[in-house]
Amino acid sequence: EAGVTQFPSHSVIEKGQTVTLRCDPISGHDNLYWYRRVMGKEIKFLLHFVKESKQDESGMPNNRFLAERTGGTYSTLKVQPAELEDSGVYFCASSRGLGLSYEQYFGPGTRLTVT
Amino acid sequence: GNSVTQMEGPVTLSEEAFLTINCTYTATGYPSLFWYVQYPGEGLQLLLKATKADDKGSNKGFEATYRKETTSFHLEKGSVQVSDSAVYFCALNRDDKIIFGKGTRLHILP
Numbered sequence: 001e002a003g004v005t006q007f008p009s010h011s012v013i014e015k016g017q018t019v020t021l022r023c024d025p026i027s028g029h030d031n032l033y034w035y036r037r038v039m040g041k042e043i044k045f046l047l048h049f050v051k052e053s054k055q056d057e058s059g060m061p062n063n064r065f066l067a068e069r070t071g072g073t074y075s076t077l078k079v080q081p082a083e084l085e086d087s088g089v090y091f092c093a094s095s096r097g098l099g100l101s102y103e104q105y106f107g108p109g110t111r112l113t114v115t
Numbered sequence: 116g117n118s119v120t121q122m123e124g125p126v127t128l129s130e131e132a133f134l135t136i137n138c139t140y141t142a143t144g145y146p147s148l149f150w151y152v153q154y155p156g157e158g159l160q161l162l163l164k165a166t167k168a169d170d171k172g173s174n175k176g177f178e179a180t181y182r183k184e185t186t187s188f189h190l191e192k193g194s195v196q197v198s199d200s201a202v203y204f205c206a207l208n209r210d211d212k213i214i215f216g217k218g219t220r221l222h223i224l225p
Binding site for chain 1: 157159216
């Protein structure tokens with residue numbers, strides 16, 4: 001079974017530009033999560049999809065961030081326009097169900113550098 | 116609110132040394148507790164977990180015990196190997212969100 005994949009692995013953009021991150025969850029996993037680790041800080045929850053619906057987007061920092069999961073398969077996270085403080089590692093995770101019986105499986109992350 | 120505090124790194128040890136990485140948490144109710152590990156170039160992997168007080172999670176020689184009275188979940192290993200070099204994250208689960216500590220980088224010298 002393939003794991004969670006993320007693309008690109010690393011992105012360097014200038015302030016004001018747009019970047020789109022992609023996450024492909026494990027096949028059959030309805031739940032998809034985005035997390036972010038800003039340098040020196042904790043990994044923080046951004047949002048949670050159940051299939052194509054946003055279940056919880058309480059961690060999204062501001063309206064420059066737009067997450068989608070059309071069709072309930074892969075997800076994209078767009079940052080527009082990017083700011084310096086958006087630099088960090090963006091992790092995606094997926095799980096088959098909700099609750100403690102279902103582990104969240106993480107991808108390798110996308111390292112975003114805004115200059 | 117819910118939060119996790121873990122010892123700052125980096126931690127550098129010689130091979131076969133004893134490892135402890137301290138972790139304490141603040142949470143409403145009784146969350147499940149986790150240790151995740153991120154090896155170089157890889158994603159986060161669940162290392163071990165404990166779901167209730169006094170539970171001991173273990174995996175790959177690592178252990179951690181859920182201590183409600185001290186709100187702690189310290190990670191231990193009796194004899195570390197070079198291959199254990201990684202970043203370790205203590206975490207708790209609240210409403211299907213995972214709340215992480217800042218991570219501790221571990222270097223094991225041969």
